[in-house]
Amino acid sequence: MARYTGPKTKIARKFGEAIYGEDKSFEKRNYPPGQHGANKRRGKKSEYAIQLMEKQKAKYTYGILEKQFRNMFKKATGAPGITGTVLLQYCESRLDNVVFRMGVSPSRSGARQLVSHRHITVNGEIVNIPSYQLQAGDVVAVREKSKSLDAITSSLANSSKVYEWITWNTSTSEGTYVSVPARLQIPENINEQLIVELYSK
Structure with a gap:
């Protein structure tokens, strides 16, 4: 890919x-x-350049390619709620992002690799699709055979960030995607309204 x-x-x-x-x-x-x-x-940058820059920043931040990002925007447009907020919530609900947020990997690219290499399970089943959309209540865990991987144990040992919409149990190496985060809970510095304006042209 x-x-x-x-x-x-x-x-x-x-x-x-x-x-x-x-x-x-x-x-x-x-x-x-x-x-x-x-x-x-x-x-001085044009209005279009500023909007494009914001979209590119969001794509690079979450590691999403253009076609995938555009499809997510179309989906967000048809969903209830504010389009820009829903778009970011879709980004945050991706499996690779949640694995990163849980501290299993120090980066989203690392989390994407762990998912692709079948080290992660969702509700007890192995899922190797980084873009898999989690639902509130889904349990994400490190596969039993992978719990001793140095990359995972090292990342978890150095992880200190806590997010209100995610829980993590160190003893069982599993966590729960408790709920979809509200916009105020998403820490990324992205002006989603500029992205909406860009795609709406």
């Missing part, structure tokens, strides 16, 4: 924030990439 595999710091610098998590390289050079660096004069 096609995925962005290039330098992540370059993408973070493009958006002006560390969208992939802590990044020492980004902290040293937190200005847009380019041969002239921080000294390059940059003209």
Whole structure:
């Protein structure tokens, strides 16, 4: 499956924030990439450019490709509620994102790999589709054979973030997707209204 595999710091610098998590390289050079660096004069961005940038930021943050993202937007448009909020809730409800939020992997790309390699179960069944949409009450767990994997144990040992819509039981290596998060509970710095305006043109 096609995925962005290039330098992540370059993408973070493009958006002006560390969208992939802590990044020492980004902290040293937190200005847009380019041969002239921080000294390059940059003209005022058009409304379209700002909207496009926000959409790209959301896609890179959650690791979703254009076609998939557009399909999610269409689905969000037909769902009850505010379209932009519903779109972000769909992103947060993806299995790879929830595995990341639970601390099983330190990054979404790592979580996606764990899911693809059949290390994760949902309600007792192995699910190897990263984009699988979880429903409130679903139980996500590390497969019994995979509980001793260094990548998983190391990530869980260093995980300290707690999210109100997710529970995690360290002793059993399983957690529950308790509910769909409200917009205020989603920590990502994304202006979803700009994405709605872009797709509505």
